[in-house]
Amino acid sequence: MKSRASVPNSQFDLLLVPGLGRLLQWRHARSLLQIPVLIVSVAMIVHGLFGPTLAPKNLATTLTWVHFRGALVLVLLAAGNFFCLACPFMLVRNAARRLFQPRLNWPRALRNKWISVALFALILFTYELFDLWASPLWTAVLIVAYFLAVLVVDGFFKHASFCKFVCPIGQFNFIASTVSPLEIKVRRQSVCNVCATKDCIRGRREAASPFVVTQRGCELALFQPHKVGNMDCTFCLDCIHACPHDNVGILSRVPASELMTDPRRSGIGFFSRRKDIGALALVFTFGALVNAFGMVSPVYALEAWIGTRLNVHSEAPVLAVIFGFFLLVEPVVLLGVAAWITRTWAGSKRAIVPLALRYSYGLVPIGFGVWLAHYGFHFLTGLFTFIPVTQSALARIDWPILGEPNWSLTGLPRNLAQPVELGFLLLGLAGSLLVTYHLAEGDVHERPYRAFTPWAAVCLILFASAVWLMLQPMEMRGTFMNMGG
Amino acid sequence: MLLETDGAQYVCRGSLAIAAILLASGCGSRSGAGPAIKVEFETTPQPPHTGPVGIALHLTDASARPVSGAHIDLEGDMTHAGMAPVFSHAVELQPGRYRSQLELTMPGDWVVLLHVKLASGEQVEKQFEITGVRSQ
Ligand code: SF4
Ligand code: SF4
Numbered sequence: 001m002k003s004r005a006s007v008p009n010s011q012f013d014l015l016l017v018p019g020l021g022r023l024l025q026w027r028h029a030r031s032l033l034q035i036p037v038l039i040v041s042v043a044m045i046v047h048g049l050f051g052p053t054l055a056p057k058n059l060a061t062t063l064t065w066v067h068f069r070g071a072l073v074l075v076l077l078a079a080g081n082f083f084c085l086a087c088p089f090m091l092v093r094n095a096a097r098r099l100f101q102p103r104l105n106w107p108r109a110l111r112n113k114w115i116s117v118a119l120f121a122l123i124l125f126t127y128e129l130f131d132l133w134a135s136p137l138w139t140a141v142l143i144v145a146y147f148l149a150v151l152v153v154d155g156f157f158k159h160a161s162f163c164k165f166v167c168p169i170g171q172f173n174f175i176a177s178t179v180s181p182l183e184i185k186v187r188r189q190s191v192c193n194v195c196a197t198k199d200c201i202r203g204r205r206e207a208a209s210p211f212v213v214t215q216r217g218c219e220l221a222l223f224q225p226h227k228v229g230n231m232d233c234t235f236c237l238d239c240i241h242a243c244p245h246d247n248v249g250i251l252s253r254v255p256a257s258e259l260m261t262d263p264r265r266s267g268i269g270f271f272s273r274r275k276d277i278g279a280l281a282l283v284f285t286f287g288a289l290v291n292a293f294g295m296v297s298p299v300y301a302l303e304a305w306i307g308t309r310l311n312v313h314s315e316a317p318v319l320a321v322i323f324g325f326f327l328l329v330e331p332v333v334l335l336g337v338a339a340w341i342t343r344t345w346a347g348s349k350r351a352i353v354p355l356a357l358r359y360s361y362g363l364v365p366i367g368f369g370v371w372l373a374h375y376g377f378h379f380l381t382g383l384f385t386f387i388p389v390t391q392s393a394l395a396r397i398d399w400p401i402l403g404e405p406n407w408s409l410t411g412l413p414r415n416l417a418q419p420v421e422l423g424f425l426l427l428g429l430a431g432s433l434l435v436t437y438h439l440a441e442g443d444v445h446e447r448p449y450r451a452f453t454p455w456a457a458v459c460l461i462l463f464a465s466a467v468w469l470m471l472q473p474m475e476m477r478g479t480f481m482n483m484g485g
Numbered sequence: 486m487l488l489e490t491d492g493a494q495y496v497c498r499g500s501l502a503i504a505a506i507l508l509a510s511g512c513g514s515r516s517g518a519g520p521a522i523k524v525e526f527e528t529t530p531q532p533p534h535t536g537p538v539g540i541a542l543h544l545t546d547a548s549a550r551p552v553s554g555a556h557i558d559l560e561g562d563m564t565h566a567g568m569a570p571v572f573s574h575a576v577e578l579q580p581g582r583y584r585s586q587l588e589l590t591m592p593g594d595w596v597v598l599l600h601v602k603l604a605s606g607e608q609v610e611k612q613f614e615i616t617g618v619r620s621q
């Protein structure tokens with residue numbers, strides 16, 4: 001029986017909540033959460049491949065693009081990265097690893113986020129290009145491709161290579177969870193200081209045969225005593241199960257506080273030196289705007305205009321121009337100008353690129369606010385749509401246990417969801433202003449307001465763009481090219 | 486060797502069973518050759534915008550004769566999931582010529598499903614798109 005290290009009084013520990021805490025500490029807790037998600041995923045794949053071709057009638061599209069995305073961001077906001085905890089891909093991977101043990105280490109040159117950042121941008125791009133939201137078939141194919149990619153990557157490479165270096169959803173969750181209120185961390189550093197085994201990272205092995213692992217340590221290379229924040233943490237609970245002193249909890253903290261400081265982080269290093277993670281923060285932030293831009297009316301006018309100027313008749317080059325502008329040109333210009341002002345006007349000693357990199361983390365909250373507003377909108381307005389879709393799927397297999405589909409079940413009216421959207425955007429803005437001010441204080445002690453001003457302007461520009469997008473008429477269309485502009 | 490995924494085998498079996506059921510149902514539901522009915526449609530206003538959209542339907546059989554006495558239910562769906570469908574019913578104005586109205590609630594692309602029950606009792610499903618609906 002493990003003896004529990006006490007928790008600092010000021011902190012809430014989810015593991016101490018009666019019932020829930022015990023459940024999460026059960027060694028099969030993760031499987032328990034993954035099993036229903038896997039079953040639903042299989043149902044989505046089958047329905048996507050063989051069910052109705054209309055997106056609103058199919059479980060693949062409805063659950064993926066309305067419910068999964070919305071619930072994901074809301075849980076990240078309210079708690080933490082619990083979706084990685086319940087990830088069905090890892091359940092399948094673990095089952096496969098009972099048959100095949102990987103032997104290779106992930107190549108040193110690829111131990112960064114560049115591949116996953118590129119995949120993240122690529123998914124945003126293909127989402128628009130192939131109208132994934134409108135295609136049950138391609139949504140199902142995407143889910144299948146995801147399962148295969150996990151099996152291939154983690155079939156060859158040890159530890160959680162896929163989660164840490166490849167998975168775009170994981171990176172989304174990692175960067176978003178930097179603003180989450182819960183974090184898996186040690187309860188008492190003093191206990192770790194005298195810990196002889198370090199099982200949280202090494203894992204536990206059978207006493208008689210040390211090659212037999214009975215409990216994994218952290219596969220993401222996050223050593224608990226030096227772990228800072230949620231970056232790269234899949235909430236897999238392994239460290240919690242492994243620690244012999246019961247010294248790891250799911251503790252509360254000030255959301256986004258980890259973005260304000262720059263300590264050396266276990267398994268990550270310094271944020272201020274990780275250009276790849278800075279790029280992830282920027283794709284996350286500016287990608288939120290591009291993704292929302294894809295569903296409002298003005299995008300079609302812009303696409304038609306670019307198509308005419310380029311004299312092209314396919315959507316790919318037009319979208320490439322839009323993505324290039326929003327994910328490369330806009331961030332480079334905005335951050336470059338803000339960094340230059342911080343240097344010249346506020347007197348920061350850092351060079352332009354390190355300055356831009358450092359402050360890029362300050363934009364994560366506003367980026368998260370935009371994702372919340374967008375996905376939260378679909379989630380709230382389509383909240384109950386999974387019911388008639390499930391009813392109809394069951395009715396089609398002559399098993400109408402849920403009754404006839406009630407298509408009038410939708411969700412919150414759009415006019416009620418809009419204030420919620422605005423609330424999320426304001427929350428994101430407030431978070432970004434706080435973080436960037438904190439960074440400015442640390443950067444230029446004497447004149448923090450001067451250092452803060454250009455970054456506050458960047459935050460306000462992003463906020464204003466998001467509000468403008470929110471006020472545009474939503475227009476869900478397929479490719480503009482066959483619409484005659 | 487790791488001991489953490491005892492449930493994995495059972496999960497996979499259970500999931501595959503569900504898959505098989507859904508697969509069977511899905512495959513069956515896509516086929517279905519009904520009577521050869523041709524549907525021509527026209528929407529007003531042009532270009533379409535949100536709000537009430539008039540839909541004129543012209544049903545003919547394989548020999549181009551008007552199909553009279555059909556019961557037609559219309560269902561309008563957006564191409565994005567999570568949106569409520571809209572429903573209406575068509576009335577026959579002349580032999581083979583029907584008229585209906587759908588309240589399109591959002592700009593974008595709409596797919597209209599026609600659930601047609603012929604006078605003979607046979608059922609036919611048809612669909613067409615109303616693309617590029619603009620806000621009013
Ligand atoms: S196993 Fe890890 S978390 Fe637990 S006491 Fe030792 S160092 Fe700390
Ligand atoms: S083992 Fe690592 S990834 Fe899993 S919860 Fe602990 S720190 Fe996070």
